[in-house]
Amino acid sequence: MRVAFISDIHGNAVALDAVLADIQNKQIDQIYVLGDLCYRGPEPRRSLDTIRTLDTKVIKGNADEWVVRGVREGEVPDKALVLMNSEREWTVSQLDPADLDYLKDLPTELHLEIEGVSISAYHATxxxxFEIVPGSSEDAVLQAKLMSAADSTIYVYAHIHKPFIRYIGGKVLINIGSVGLPFDGLAKASYAIVEVDHKRISTSIERVAYDIEKVVQLYQEVNYPNSEMMGRIVRNGSV
Known part of the structure; x- marks a missing residue:
């Protein structure tokens, strides 16, 4: 069985379309979504609607929580708080109350069993x-922060927008990166594939090109707050 994990779409429906087309070409059996669906992109509603048509399990990310209740002091640098809440308010204006209820009620973790292989997945930890656990952390930190809550073979998370795969203590830890806003300097959408075949495990990070200039133009066309900075992030694949 081949499953795909996607996350951190951040309202970038153009990148999401490209990733879903790539997933279809690779004949994936199931998709799982690890949060951050709408906020900080020019097409929050289309992104959310597309995710909801997938008939799959979706969990909540920090940006989904922000859409529901706003960005609070201490969660971002003080100088960014007003701007990020203006972006949040714009995002909410593109959604309806049922969309907000959907985001509010999302669960926060997944526990899967695929052909005898257990997988735990969550957005950050x-x-x-909200907690940021970089891939460069020591093995002991990664084990304590990300791999201790359940006895699984594979652990999958998102949030940091920098994909990697590491093998620690006989387990697999995967960060799947970001569909809509990669931060590792490679301006291509990122997601992960896990294949299990009679307990044989294969994992990979996939990078997918999409029409970046179309997204930059959309930020401007919809009068997105902070459109210039967000356009630079999309073009550069980094903050």
Whole structure:
């Protein structure tokens, strides 16, 4: 069985379309979504509607929580708080109350069993939607923060927008990167594939090209707050 994990779409429906086309070409059996669906992109509603047509399990990310209740002091640098809440308010204006209820009620973790292989997945950590755990952390830190809440073979998370695969203590840890806003300097959408075949495990990070200039133009056309900076992030694949 081949499954795809996608996350951090951030309202970039153009990148999402490209990733879903790539997933279809690779004949994936199931898709799982690890949060951050709408906020900070020019097409929040289309992104959310597309995710909801997938008939799959979706969990909540920190940006989904922000859409529901706003960005709070201490969650971002002080100098960014007003701007990020203006972006949040614009995003909410593109959605309806049922969309907000959907985001509010999303679960925060997944526990899967695929052909005898157990997989735990969450947005940031099992305990938090917000904590940043870089891939460069020591093995002991990654184990404590990301791999201790359940006895699984594979652990999958998102949030940091920098994909990687590491093998620690006989387990697999995957960060799947970001569909809509990669931060690792490669301006291509990112997602992960996990294949299990009679307990044989194969994992990969996939990078997918999409029409970046179309997204930059959309930020401007919809009068997105902070459109210039967001356009630079999309073009450069980094903050």
């Amino acid at each position: 099992p305990e938090s939607l």
